[in-house]
Amino acid sequence: MTSIIEVQNVSKSFGGVVANHDVSMTVNSGTITGLIGPNGSGKTTLFNSIVGYHPIDGGSIQFEGEEISRLPVQQIARRGLLRTFQQTRIYGAMNGVENMLISLPHRKMSIWDALKTYTKEDYERADHLLEFVGLYEKRLLKSGDLSFGQQKLLEFAMALMNEPTCLLLDEPTAGINPTLINGLIDRLKRANTEFGITLFVIEHNMRVIMNMAETIYCLAHGELLAQGTPDEIQNDQRVIDAYLGAH
């Protein structure tokens, strides 16, 4: 199995606060990989480092075999490594369809392509993906007026529209009601199997992550605490002590 993201000995501090210390992990191509850990353990910082939001203090991050730790956000995104935000970010003043169309991949789009109008295929793809996440009926509403959960689904659909090879999801189920969560797990899995997108997921909902991921990494205090299959993680005493707690 080939790796798509290679994080090696990455460290990142903000002033005196060490957010990540000597973290190494591998995301294999075509898989779903989970990242768990208590609040403040450095999960989102690691995501931000991978997608280029801030420079890292040391170590190396490779995507598809190429060093990306010094590239700016847009260039990394155009390589097909995309992220969604913990605090959902959509274009609130526009409707769902417009949000989708804007998310068409710009990686191969020249300025002349940009001066074209959207094609029928673009609209069909947008409608199809909105249908996929269950927002088709609300696609013409101002997306800023959608509920938080619906905005999360829209953001996920937008990410799919961008045809990424790898998608980093920061708490995809936070704020989504329990009945919708089952549907979302199903859709995340289908995005992985049907569209072939590698998923790297931060998640606090253990039922979700244990159901989806093949490999899970656990961070605590900015350092890698454990790694393994869901079963191994659930039975790892260090993880239970630091995060899961005894039941």
Place this chain on the structure above:
Amino acid sequence: MAKNKTILYAAILAFTFIAPFAFPNFGTQLATLWLMIIVALTWDMTGGQMGYNSLGNIFFYGTGMYVAALISIGMVYDIGAYTNAAGGGIYKFTDLQYFGGLALGVLGAGLFCSIVAVVIGYLTFGLRGPYFAIGTLGVAIAAGELVSNWDWVGGGQGIALPVYPGDLDTGKIFFYFLFAAVGVSVFLFAKWLYGTRFGAAINAIRDDEEKADAMGIHTLRYKLYTWAMAAFFVGMAGGISAFQLIHFEPLESAYQTINLGIFMVVCVLLGGKGTLWGPVIGAILFHVFKEVTWNYLLGWQWVALGALIVVTVVYFQDGVMGWLVHKRPEWFGIKVEEKVAEQAE
């Protein structure tokens, strides 16, 4: 619906053609109205559609004036001698020199302003919100001061251009149609641009630039291109103004930051930011308001204008179009749509 729109556009176009002949006494007023529409529509390209509120677009208007004038003069005479106040020379232009100079000057003004917009944009687009507004305002003010101390281009005295070679009334109609042609072009250009992927990308920058970055959109590139497009039309409008006014000077007519530079923003706010028709409606309302108060409230006209700005900014931020969208969302296609197509299958 599409038929109604065609009729509406045809009616507006017909009125555009008839207006200067139907209201001969208002020729210059109507030309100025088109100028307001041009600067409002172009301001909205960055301000309304892209979320970058520039207070410096007047820089392109003033620069366009100077570039057009210098090109048309420079094609025939030595510029330094022409602008020398103490020279006292008499300079004549043939019809070909006048119209040739005007055409090349106006086009050159547009192109020059586009290039300058890319350079200034590269330096200022790192600024956000009010910082961008103040930064661009600074550029416009500084340019006015620099030019007014530059003797080669006439210094504080400005430049006097040749008078329109035909009779005065034909000249008024001529300039009206020049402004109208640019105005209609800007409108059609904007209408087309906002329907493209480019238009969507600048809307994305307005709504959440960080998200746009994260989605891989070339944000800086789109910002530069958009401002360059706006600057092209403003520069051309400035060039036409230079010939229409015959004489202009740097601080009051070219780089007039507190007049046209602010008016264009007020027009857009009044009509509705980020909409196609908002700037047009706003420019018409504003121009009428301004002319009425300048005629009937003389002495209080600036107070009335200030009051209009305050009321707009405090109570009417979304403008006419924004108010309409709020009151009649279904007119703009904002609705819950049932899955008719899916069920039929």
